Amino acid sequence: MSVINTMLKDLDKRQQAHSLDTLPVPDMQYVAAAPNGFSRLLPWVLLLLLSVCGMIGATIAWQKLIVLAQDKTQLEQDLQQAQRSTTEVVAQERALIQSVEPVLTNYQNVAAEKPLSQQSEVATAEINPSLLTANASTHAKTNISSAAANGDDAGMNADIKNTELKNTLTTRDVSDGGARQSTEADPSPIAGAMAVTEVKLTPAALAQKRFALGQTAQNEGQLAQAQEYFSEAIRLDPSLHQARQHLAALYYGQGRLGDADDTLAQGRVLYPEHVDYALLQARVYEASGAIDKALAVLTTIPDEHELAVQKWTMQSHLAQQVQQFTLAEQSYRQLARVEPNQAKWWMGLAYALDSQQEFLLAKQAYRQALALNGLSASAIAFIDQRLAQLGDVE
Structure with missing residues (x-):
């Protein structure tokens, strides 16, 4: 046992002599990591991406420029077509007016030569050209309005005004001549004319x-x-x-x-x-x-009328003023019958009876007025005083 103990002690000493605290610690050195292959390729990848993006942007811009150029070309073609349409419509209308003018001239000559009794027939027979002119003018205005939606409003508006002026003068000549003759020959209104009907109130x-x-x-x-x-x-x-x-x-x-x-x-x-x-x-x-x-x-x-209450109220008041106590009594009785809970009617009746020396009936009416609400303090004091004065009256 002693030998074992001695060995353990020797082993313990050796461990203490070789402790980790006594071991030398070398200095740490920082070594940069070696570059890999992806880091060397990164700048070229970025350059390639920028080049692709630039090409895509340039392609999109070029396509937009092409679309804008096509739109501009189409717009110019539409404007030219609208101008040609306007010119054609104005030319057609002028040709139509020129074709109608000989007919109008012929009508005026015939109307001047025929007697007054026959001029109305001429006006009626020749009125169709004016209607034709008006219809043609309306049709032309519709076409011109359609063309005006696409371009050149200034020149086109000038042509419209000139055309409308000619149509107005031409139609007015025919209408005035026909209207004068038809008024003298036939008082009946022309068909299609707007009639104004006067509405008379009762x-x-x-x-x-x-x-x-x-x-x-x-x-x-x-x-x-x-x-x-x-x-x-x-x-x-x-x-x-x-x-x-x-x-x-x-x-x-x-x-x-x-x-x-x-x-x-x-x-x-x-x-x-x-x-x-x-x-x-x-x-x-x-x-x-x-x-x-x-x-x-x-x-x-009448006493049966709905205004009877107002009549009795006014009548009772006025009758007391002129001391017609009998009439006042009648009015207050009617009011007390219709509105028995009104103390003022009973007091007025009592005063009218008291004024006629109907003291017993007056006392009863005074007491009835006191039994109800609605009297002023002065009215209550007057009734109390008057009942005290009439206390011995039986």
């Missing part, structure tokens, strides 16, 4: 138009103009009640109560069943202080 339609103009003028503050329109509308159609009412309202607003009264009175005479006139006239009388006239007019409105 008086009612004209009145509606005047009424609309009057409303517009009234809204714009042109009151004098509005009055003229409304007056004309009534003259054209007296049954246009809106125009009459607007006219009376304009007079009323300007303080011209007499004119308003006359306008409404005329409506009442012509249309007594139209009770709106009576209500408006009563307001005019009230504004002028003629309460008796207003009450008299209001009695013409």
Whole structure:
């Protein structure tokens, strides 16, 4: 065992003596890598690619130049063709006009030699050349317009104007001669001529138009103009009640109560069943202080009419003013029957009864008014005071 231990110790010492830390470390040297074959060929590859790209670009540019040259050549050919077409059309039209001129000259000579009664027949017989000329002119204009879409507008427009002028003069000569003779010989219109038919509106339609103009003028503050329109509308159609009412309202607003009264009175005479006139006239009388006239007019409105509530309201108010308490009582009873929840009608009825010394009925009406809402504080105070005064009355 001792021998083994001794060997192990010797081995350990040897390992320590040959440690890696004591080994010498040589200096590192950097050696460039040797160039390979692809690196030497790279510049030539790039040069080849640039050459190919340049050739492709040059080829594309050359093709574009060829296409542009072809387009230019085609455009020049189209312009030349359009100019030739224009020249041919103008020449054909001039030849046609020259062929028609002898016929027109012959027509004028014959028309001058024949009697007046036969000139209309000549005009009718020879009118076809003018129609032919007009048709030829229309056909020529169509062709010229087609050619103008492709070139030389300036020269072509000048030829068109000259041709149209000749056609117009030629056709006018024939038309004037034929029209004069046909007017003297035959009053019937020439076939193909445009007829203007006058549309006449009925008086009612004209009145509606005047009424609309009057409303517009009234809204714009042109009151004098509005009055003229409304007056004309009534003259054209007296049954246009809106125009009459607007006219009376304009007079009323300007303080011209007499004119308003006359306008409404005329409506009442012509249309007594139209009770709106009576209500408006009563307001005019009230504004002028003629309460008796207003009450008299209001009695013409039936109690079954839809304006009856307005009639009773105005009637009760005016009757109290002139102390006609019986009439006021009647009006307030009608109002309380129609609108039983209105406290003001019960108070008015109570006051009318109180004024007629119907104290017991008045107390009942006062209490009914207090039981409802809608009275002012002063009205409630008046009722309380009056009920206190009538407390012992049975």
